[in-house]
Amino acid sequence: MHETEQYVETCYGSVLVSIYGDRKKLPIVTFHDIGLNAQDNFGHFFKHDTGNIFNQAFCIYNINAPGQELNAKPFASE
Structure with a gap:
């Protein structure tokens, strides 16, 4: 299953979404x-066998909490 990642700007900062x-x-x-x-x-x-079943009918959006994505930079102190 093909995965793309996209940052979405919110009023709380950028949120990484894996699609x-x-x-x-x-x-x-x-x-x-x-x-x-x-x-x-x-x-x-x-990404494996179960995902292919879901992929036939759905698009999956995995949302990361702000600052929780892999290699995220630390939040500013303010």
Whole structure:
């Protein structure tokens, strides 16, 4: 399954979204557990056999909490 990543600007800063599948299909939106990021929490699940089943009917959007993506820069103190 093909994955793309896109930063989305919000009033709280940039949020990284990992997108799997055709954006014209119905969306499934995920949000990771505390202390993880979307890649660690869902990457394996959606990149292998199970992901192909979902990809037939859905587009998956894995949303990272601000600053939780891989190699994120520390938040400013303010």
